[in-house]
Structures are given as structure tokens and as C-alpha cells.
Amino acid sequence: MSQQQLTWGQALGAYLKPRVLTMFFLGFSAGLPLLLVFSTLTAWLRDFGVSRTAIGFFAWVGITFSIKVLWAPIIDQLRLPFFTDKLGKRRGWMLVSQVGIAIGLVGMASVNPQQSLMEVALLALWVAFCSASQDVAIDAYRIEAMDEDYQGAMAANYVFGYRVAMLIAGAGALFIADAFSWSGAYLMMAALMGVGVITCLVVSEPDHSKVNKEADKLQSEWEERLLGKGEHGRLKQWFIRAVVCPFVEFFQRNGRFALVLLVFIGIFRLSDIAMGIMANPFYLDLGFTKTEIAEISKLFGFFCTIIGSFLGGVLVVRYGVLRPLILGAVMVACTNLLFAQLALIGPDKAWLALVISADNISGGMANAVLVAYLSSLANKAYTATQYALFSSLMTLPGKFISGFSGIVVDAQGYAQFFIYAALMGLPAIFLSIYFWRRERRGWSEEQPQPG
Numbered sequence: 001m002s003q004q005q006l007t008w009g010q011a012l013g014a015y016l017k018p019r020v021l022t023m024f025f026l027g028f029s030a031g032l033p034l035l036l037v038f039s040t041l042t043a044w045l046r047d048f049g050v051s052r053t054a055i056g057f058f059a060w061v062g063i064t065f066s067i068k069v070l071w072a073p074i075i076d077q078l079r080l081p082f083f084t085d086k087l088g089k090r091r092g093w094m095l096v097s098q099v100g101i102a103i104g105l106v107g108m109a110s111v112n113p114q115q116s117l118m119e120v121a122l123l124a125l126w127v128a129f130c131s132a133s134q135d136v137a138i139d140a141y142r143i144e145a146m147d148e149d150y151q152g153a154m155a156a157n158y159v160f161g162y163r164v165a166m167l168i169a170g171a172g173a174l175f176i177a178d179a180f181s182w183s184g185a186y187l188m189m190a191a192l193m194g195v196g197v198i199t200c201l202v203v204s205e206p207d208h209s210k211v212n213k214e215a216d217k218l219q220s221e222w223e224e225r226l227l228g229k230g231e232h233g234r235l236k237q238w239f240i241r242a243v244v245c246p247f248v249e250f251f252q253r254n255g256r257f258a259l260v261l262l263v264f265i266g267i268f269r270l271s272d273i274a275m276g277i278m279a280n281p282f283y284l285d286l287g288f289t290k291t292e293i294a295e296i297s298k299l300f301g302f303f304c305t306i307i308g309s310f311l312g313g314v315l316v317v318r319y320g321v322l323r324p325l326i327l328g329a330v331m332v333a334c335t336n337l338l339f340a341q342l343a344l345i346g347p348d349k350a351w352l353a354l355v356i357s358a359d360n361i362s363g364g365m366a367n368a369v370l371v372a373y374l375s376s377l378a379n380k381a382y383t384a385t386q387y388a389l390f391s392s393l394m395t396l397p398g399k400f401i402s403g404f405s406g407i408v409v410d411a412q413g414y415a416q417f418f419i420y421a422a423l424m425g426l427p428a429i430f431l432s433i434y435f436w437r438r439e440r441r442g443w444s445e446e447q448p449q450p451g
Contacts, residue, residue, distance in 0.1 A: 017146070019154070019203070020153045020154055020157055021157065022202075022203050023142060023155075024158070025198075026094075026138050026141070026158065026161065026200075027138075027160065027161025028161040028162065028164055028195050029094075029098060029134065029138070029165070029193065029195055029196025029199065030131070030134060030138050030161075030162055030165070030196075032101075032165040032166075032169050032189060032195075033101050033105070033127050033128070033130075033131035033134075033193075034065075034131065034165075034166065034169070035166055035169040036105060036169050037062065037131070038059075038062055038277065039276065039277070039279055040169055041058065041120075042055050042058060042281055043177075043280040043281075043284065043290065043293075044177070045113050046284055047177075047182070047290075048112075048114050049114065050113055050117065052278075052281055052406040052410055053407060053410060054117070054406070055277070055406055056277060056278070056402070057406070058277070059277040059399060059405065060403045061121065061124045061125050061128050062128065062399045062402075063399045063400060064129050064131075064132050065131070065395055065399070066393070066394075066395040066396030066399050066400075067396065068133065068388050068392050069388040069392040072136045072384050072385045072388030072389070073246070073384075073385050075133060075136045075137055075140075075384055076089075076242055076246070076383075076385045077238060077242040079092075080092045080093065080096060083096060087200070087201075088205030088206075090140055090141040090206065091137075091200050091201075091205055093137040095197060095200045097131070097133040097134035097137065098193050098196045098200065099193075099197070100127075100130035101127055101130045101131055101134065101190075104126040104130060105127060105193070106186075106190045108124065109183040109184075109185075109187045110183065134196070135388075136384050136387075136388045138158075139384065139387045139388070139391065140383040140384035140387065142154050142155070142375075143380060143387065144206040144380055144383055145206045155313075155368065155371045156309065156310075156313050156368065158371070160306065160309065163302060163305050163364070164302075165192075166302070167298055167299065167302040168192065170294070170297075171294040171297075171298030171299045171302070172185075172298075173186070174291070174293060174298065175291070175294050176188055178290050178291055218245045218248070222240050222244055222245060242385070243385075245382065246379075246382035246389075249379055249382060249386075250377075250379070250382075250389075253379070262393055264431045264432075265390050265393045266394065266396065266397050267427045268325075268366075268428045268431075269394055269398055269428075270398045270401070270424045270425065270427075270428065271398075271428070272332045272425075273398025273399060273401075273402055274401045274402045274405065274421050274424055275421040276398075276402065277403075277406075278402075278406070278409055278414070278417065281409075282339070282343070282414055283352075286342070286346060286347050286414075287346065287347035288347050288349075288352065296349065296352050296356055297352070300356060300357070301356045301357075302360075304361045304364070305360040305361070305363065308361035308362060308363060308365040308366075309365065309367070309368040311361070311365050312328065312364065312365035312366070312367070312368035312369045312372075313368055313372075315369070316368075321369060321373045322432065322435050322436040322439055323436060324365070324369045325366075325370070325435070326432040326433055326436060328362065328365050328366030328369050329366065329428040330425075330429055331358075331366065332366050332425055332428075333422050333424075333425025333426065333429065334358075334362075334422065335359040335362050335363075336419070336422035336425070337418070337422050338354070338355045338358055339414075339418040340415045340418035340419050340422070341355075341415075343414035343418065374387065374390040377390060401424075408420065
């Protein structure tokens with residue numbers, strides 16, 4: 001990340017750049033579907049009497065977000081008829097994905113989970129697939145649209161919009177469901193996808209000419225290595241450019257340390273994601289009403305998340321990215337112990353507020369720092385594929401493990417489950433410390449020695 005020192009006025013002025021402002025609305029569009037196939041969906045299912053074990057298996061719908069790297073090369077390179085010509089390769093894929101999300105949410109609104117649980121699962125899977133595809137396009141747009149000096153502001157506005165959408169898809173959907181119905185809540189969420197559609201039509205496409213030259217050079221090099229000299233078929237050329245080159249470039253740039261980076265990305269949010277699927281069922285089973293959950297967990301938690309995100313950005317500017325990563329890993333793991341204590345105390349609203357504030361501040365800070373770190377690892381010639389690789393690995397282990405969370409809760413109770421979730425955070429803490437010490441050693445070796 002750039003270490004250029006700016007005045008406070010210059011730093012704040014970055015947030016007024018048109019493309020930086022745009023990231024709030026694109027972040028909103030990206031964040032809206034997530035809870036609708038995750039914690040809000042689990043509250044809907046539990047409210048209709050679906051078993052906790054079945055709810056736990058719904059966590060595997062979220063694995064779709066964790067394997068988006070499998071089709072990210074297609075989004076990175078494939079031209080969509082009409083849409084790419086009219087909007088460009090990033091905005092074209094954004095628009096198609098947004099329309100797909102809205103259609104899926106309308107479908108979910110028309111289904112009764114008690115009568116057609118499998119149909120709910122398939123529609124949730126479709127929404128998750130379209131949402132993950134939108135994430136690939138938006139992440140690529142965010143990294144390509146502005147220079148590195150503005151990536152902090154771009155990420156901050158993206159996270160802010162994302163969290164506003166999660167507030168609406170979380171607390172807003174619960175309020176609507178309490179006052180009207182779950183179908184009405186999901187129809188309203190489908191209509192709000194119009195925010196993303198309008199933004200996509202208004203913004204301009206990034207300039208890809210410079211990064212395309214870099215990609216062409218690497219593609220030619222690997223075509224010769226893998227296929228030899230001469231003319232090659234278009235499919236082979238596309239496969240090398242879209243699939244081979246993004247991964248080769250990452251490993252060439254980082255060497256064997258690339259594997260350590262990928263392991264770290266995979267385990268950093270393990271503790272946080274593994275417990276997330278059981279949060280709303282936990283609150284309901286503890287005795288809190290949906291309105292109390294919306295007011296404390298979603299509404300109050302939203303402002304705590306914004307505070308945490310702002311804190312993460314300030315710490316990155318002041319101390320760099322690695323020390324805040326250590327702090328974030330420690331805080332996220334420790335907040336699970338507070339959930340374990342709440343399970344023993346019972347439905348105490350003061351304790352719920354304490355737990356929610358700690359959880360959302362630590363989660364907001366850790367997420368903002370991690371987004372900045374992952375953005376710095378991606379080469380702009382292959383932003384969609386490389387960032388999809390990072391963000392897929394960031395959630396895959398946690399999503400897989402969380403699928404068994406209902407079994408653990410049914411067998412051993414909530415308190416023991418949250419203790420296990422806290423222990424899952426230890427590897428991320430140790431690796432964060434290792435990265436920081438490694439950077440310090442490298443920095444020391446580069447300094448001139450006294451004569």
C-alpha cells in the first residue's frame with residue numbers, strides 16, 4: 001500500500017471522488033443478498049419450525065461465494081453478447097448478475113419453507129451464485145477504477161455500503177417480517193436491487209488498455225512454453241489467458257510464500273464465519289424476540305460495525321496493514337467467548353448489547369483491514385480472477401465447517417459451540433504474528449548498515 005503522507009483535508013477529499021462515492025452504492029448492491037441466503041434466511045426457517053440441523057446444512061449454500069474462483073476466469077475474459085458492447089466487461093456482468101439476484105429473491109418470496117424446503121434451497125443457491133458473480137465483477141471494478149492511493153477510500157466506501165445493505169437485509173427484513181410477512185420482506189429486498197442496477201447504468205467502465213498489454217505479454221510467454229511456437233486455437237489461447245496466467249503470475253511474484261499467503265487467507269475468518277450461521281437461531285432459542293434481535297443485533301450492531309471499519313482504516317494508515325491484522329484476529333476469536341458467556345446468562349438485553357458491540361467492532365475492523373490487504377495482493381491485469389481466488393479462500397473453510405454447526409449445538413449446546421469457534425481463531429493469530437515478524441526482518445535487512 002502507498003505510504004505517501006497526506007494532509008487530513010486531502011485524505012478526506014478522496015471520499016468525494018465520483019468513483020469513490022460510487023463504491024457505496026455498489027457495496028450496497030453486493031451486501032444486500034448475503035444475509036438473505038444466510039442469517040436472515042435461517043431466522044425465516046426457524047420461525048417456520050425447520051430443525052436446527054437442517055438450518056445448519058443451509059450454511060453450505062454460502063459455499064457458492066467460496067468457490068466463485070471457479071467461474072471468475074469466465075467473468076474476467078468472456079464477452080457477454082450485447083451487454084459487454086454496451087456497458088463494458090465489468091458493468092455488463094454486474095447488470096446481468098443483479099437482475100438474476102432480483103429474480104431469485106422474488107422466487108423465494110413465493111415459496112413456503114414448510115412445504116417446499118428443497119425449492120427454497122435451490123432458489124437460495126441461485127441467488128448466492130448470482131451474488132457471487134456480482135462480487136467478482138464489482139471487486140475487479142473497484143481495484144481497476146482508481147489508483148492504489150485511493151484504494152483505501154474505495155474499500156471503506158464499499159464496506160460502508162455493504163454494511164448498510166446488511167442492516168436493511170438483516171434488521172429491515174426482520175421488521176418487515178414481524179409487521180407483515182416473510183414474503184413481503186423478500187419482495188422488498190428484490191426491489192432494492194434496483195440501487196445496483198441504476199448505479200451500474202450510471203458509472204463509467206475502467207480503462208483496461210494498460211493492463212491488457214501486460215496480460216498479452218504474459219499470455220504469449222506461456223503459450224510458447226505450453227504449446228510451442230506457431231498459431232494456436234482460440235480456445236487454447238483463452239484458457240491460457242483466463243485460467244493459467246492469473247495463477248502463474250501470482251506464484252511467480254510471491255514464490256513459495258504464495259502457499260503461506262493462501263493458507264492465511266483461508267483461516268483468517270474461520271472463527272467468525274463458523275459461528276455466524278447459528279447467531280439468529282441462538283438469539284431466538286435464548287428467548288429474544290425478532291424485534292429485539294433487529295434492534296440490538298442488527299441496528300445497534302450496524303453502527304458498531306461502522307466504528308470498527310473506520311478504526312481499521314485509521315490503524316492501517318497509522319501502523320500499516322499487518323499489526324492491525326494481528327489485533328483483528330485476536331479480537332474476533334475472543335468475542336466468541338462472550339457469546340459462550342451469554343449462552344450461560346440467558347436473555348439479558350444488556351449482555352446482548354455488550355456482546356454485539358464487541359463482535360461487530362472487531363468484525364468490522366478485521367474485515368476492513370483484510371480487504372485492504374487482499375486488494376494489495378492482486379495484479380490489475382488479472383483482478384477478477386486473483387481477487388476471486390483470495391475472497392473464495394477467505395470464506396470456504398469457514399462455510400464448510402459451519403455446515404456442521406447445528407449438529408454441534410444439538411449435541412453439546414451453544415456455550416461449548418462458541419468455545420470451539422474461539423479456538424478456531426488461534427491459527428490466524430499465530431500466522432498474523434509470523435507475517436509481521438517476517439516483514440520486520442525484511443525491512444531491517446534493507447536498511448543501510450552503519451559504517
